[in-house]
Amino acid sequence: MDESEDVPKDFIKLKSEKLSVDEVSELVVSPYCGAVSLFIGTTRNNFEGKKVVHLEYEAYTSMAETEIKKICRDVRQKWPSVKHIAVHHRLGVVPITEASVIIAVSSPHRAESLEAVMYCINTLKASVPIWKKEIYEDEYAWKENKECFWAKSEK
Amino acid sequence: QVSVLYFARSAELAGLRCETLSVPREITSLQLWEEIVKAHPRLAVIRDQVIFAVRQEYVLLGDQLLVLQPGDEVAIIPPISGG
Numbered sequence: 001m002d003e004s005e006d007v008p009k010d011f012i013k014l015k016s017e018k019l020s021v022d023e024v025s026e027l028v029v030s031p032y033c034g035a036v037s038l039f040i041g042t043t044r045n046n047f048e049g050k051k052v053v054h055l056e057y058e059a060y061t062s063m064a065e066t067e068i069k070k071i072c073r074d075v076r077q078k079w080p081s082v083k084h085i086a087v088h089h090r091l092g093v094v095p096i097t098e099a100s101v102i103i104a105v106s107s108p109h110r111a112e113s114l115e116a117v118m119y120c121i122n123t124l125k126a127s128v129p130i131w132k133k134e135i136y137e138d139e140y141a142w143k144e145n146k147e148c149f150w151a152k153s154e155k
Numbered sequence: 156q157v158s159v160l161y162f163a164r165s166a167e168l169a170g171l172r173c174e175t176l177s178v179p180r181e182i183t184s185l186q187l188w189e190e191i192v193k194a195h196p197r198l199a200v201i202r203d204q205v206i207f208a209v210r211q212e213y214v215l216l217g218d219q220l221l222v223l224q225p226g227d228e229v230a231i232i233p234p235i236s237g238g
Contacts, residue, residue, distance in 0.1 A: 041238050059237070060162055060230055063211040089237065101238050121238055129208065129230070130237030131163035142164050144234035150206045150215070151234030 006032070010072040011086035012065055014130075019088050024102045028084035033106040037113035039121050041101040043094050050136045055094045060129040064089075067128045071120055075105070078119065079112040087120060089130060100132070122147065157223055159191060160230040165205060169195040169231075176229075184209075184219045187229065198231075206232050 011027045025036055043055050072085045083106045094100050103120045107113040124130075126147035134141050144151040159176050161169045178190055184207055192198050207214040208230040209221055223229075 057237070058162060060160065060208065060232070063208055063230070064237070066211055125235075125238040127235075128237045129162070129232055129235055131233065132236040133163070142233065143236035145236050145238070148234045148236075150204065150232075152204055 008076065008082070009084050010069060011084070011088075012068045012072070013088045014059055014061055014064060014091050015088070016090065016092035019090050019099045019102050021099070021102060024086045024088050024104045027086040028104045028106040030083045030106050033083050033108055033113075035108070035110035035113045036104060036106045037110065037117045039101075039103040039117045040099050041121070042099055043096050045096045047134055047136075047141075050139075052096065053135045053137060054096060055100065056133040056135060057089070057091045057094060057100065058131050058133075059089070059091055061091075064128050064130055068124065071123050071127070074123070075116045075119060079107065079116050081109070081112050082107045082116050085116070085120070087124070089124075089128075091130075156225050157227045157229050160228060162231065163233045164201060165198060165231040165233050168197040168201065170197075178223065180224075181220060181222055183217070184214050184221055185216050187221065188216050191231070201233060204234055208232050 025038060028036055045052050068087050075082055075085060086104045089101045103117050105113040105116040125145040132143045134143055156175050156177050159174055161172050166172050210227055
């Protein structure tokens with residue numbers, strides 16, 4: 001066991017290939033941690049009675065990575081025992097039931113990693129410049145997270 | 156001269172993703188929006204829903220004075236939907 005295991009790491013990736021739960025959880029596993037908590041955001045097949053054919057994501061990539069790094073820094077301030085954090089977000093076309101985002105956090109005990117994962121996804125939805133387009137059978141719609149403070153929710 | 160980046164709905168309305176724009180070095184965020192709408196009038200419909208990211212920091216459209224350097228990135232940010 002070498003000493004680099006001790007250093008907490010953030011693993012942030014935006015990619016167009018299919019996300020892997022195994023890969024993301026293996027990134028955060030640590031012999032010093034008894035808990036790995038995971039969140040997987042998947043694609044639903046319907047919205048307000050319309051059938052969703054697939055989702056498409058785009059991102060302001062450089063700023064999205066910076067904002068996710070800020071989230072990781074905040075997590076470490078709020079939950080200092082958190083060891084590793086991994087956030088993988090898919091870009092481009094995401095078929096139904098496949099994952100759009102996977103977040104994994106490891107910590108010695110479970111409370112911190114569970115809380116940190118929830119904080120990560122909630123804050124990601126409020127602050128990271130990534131956009132989702134829902135493609136229906138004969139139309140599409142750009143979605144707006146309710147967490148986004150500059151969206152007008154008059155729909 | 157700054158780089159303006161368009162995303163999501165704003166890219167569809169402007170018809171492009173990226174361009175350089177000549178603007179005064181000191182300008183309010185609202186004035187900057189108005190310059191951009193002059194170039195792409197179809198963007199006017201989303202005025203109430205967008206903010207800027209200037210050098211990757213969010214800025215509301217309003218009286219905030221921006222001090223821009225050549226090559227700065229200014230992005231139009233429609234309501235986000237990550238996750």
